[in-house]
Amino acid sequence: MSKNKHSLYKNSAMRTITMERDAIDELIENIDQSFDQACELMMSCTGRVVVTGMGKSGHIGTKIAATLASTGTPAMFVHPGEASHGDMGMITANDVVLALSNSGNTAELVTLLPLLKRMGTPLVSMTGNPDSTLSSSANVNLNVAISEEACPLNLAPTSSTTAALVMGDALAIALLEAKGFSAEDFAFSHPGGALGRRLLLKVEDVMHTGKLIPKVNTGTKLSDALLEVTSKGLGMTTIVDDGQSLLGIFTDGDLRRTLDQNIDIHNTSINDVMTTDCKTASANMLAAEALAIMDNGKISVLAVIDDNNRAIGAVHLHDLLNAGVA
Known part of the structure; x- marks a missing residue:
């Protein structure tokens, strides 16, 4: 490998990390009353937090659902495409839906909006466009807008998915602390391996x-x-x-x-x-x-x-x- 090519790889990596770090920094300004309202909806939820999203947002949503579930907030992921073909039955009026879409206009999510309204299921959206269909229809919108993707074409979801993931972690930890979730509680969600033994064995x-x-x-x-x-x-x-x-x-x-x-x-x-x-x-x-x-x-x-x-x-x-x- 030539020295020039090695330098190119390194510069690309450093630029990507810097841009994604900047995207996270921008989130600080978006932690406002809407974040508090989203937390209150999830705290008062008697069912589950149902996370949904398409494509890369769906992958991030799966991780957010797993993090919520392991830190004291019952949660699951429902694919929006499958929801339109039967899986909508997994969602109840006692749940809170957390929908992820950078554009806020993802067709598969927009299709679900009338159904959620009819059931009376609260909706928290996480979008990069506060004026989108999804954010306008939600009870609360969490703004995860970024200046630009780390992708040099400004196309591949990179900075946007990082911002959404970090916002999801912020939600999970805020709820964890509000509930007084303890290390022993955490162990019951992780009974296997060394972590479970350290936190459960007496x-x-x-x-x-x-x-x-x-x-x-x-x-x-x-x-x-x-x-x-x-x-x-x-x-x-x-x-x-x-x-x-x-x-x-x-x-x-x-x-x-x-x-x-x-x-x-x-x-x-x-x-x-x-x-x-x-x-x-x-x-x-x-x-x-x-x-x-x-x-x-x-x-x-x-x-x-x-x-x-x-x-x-x-x-x-x-x-x-x-x-x-x-």
Whole structure:
């Protein structure tokens, strides 16, 4: 490849990105009362936000519908051409239609206008022409007009589709924040993969319970406590009183420090060498939170306690790694 051709590619790319960035900058001036009204219509919708559009606008509309649905606003995409041949039955008076068209005069969308009016379905248009048939018929029009396409012929939808996509994201995030949509809510829309595991998995799902909890009673000899540490294989044991309240823990690290002091393990009580200000977790804590406690404290295991400080479990770093939390 010649140097001149390489430079041509690079210049073309930089010009495209600059023009699309400028198109996005122009959107700022269009976030006005109409945007508020569109959000209010969607917030009060008891059905779904039905997104529709032809051609490239349809592709952008599909993505907007997916973003809305995954951020707490029930949404779906309906192809306007198919709507005229039966799919109009998917739309109800309880829905809000979000129609995308740069020209605002797309025939397939204009055909749907009388039907939407008859059903009483609110219409939000997203157009590059505020004086178009679509925008004039809508309850609210979102202006996504651009100065020019990044295409040097000013024909291929480039800057216009970018502007529409960004406006769609703006709608989705505004609605997300207004609804108080949480990370846990987000996880329910994304249950698969690492994201779902980090946001849904709780300590109670992976902790060791019952007889698998390393546990000795207060006053136990250190030598017997070491047998418990070894048999349970978590590198620690909890120390509890008669009511099962957690008094402290003893770990492999504590053992190393104890041996450095030449302490007699057969005659020393575990109470004399245990760590009392230990880090703990609760069963309903997100596993990712427990992992953060381990990371911050540079430790590999946590005792799990209930609201009354009773030892009810133990969770090891390996449990979290095996569950795919990290």
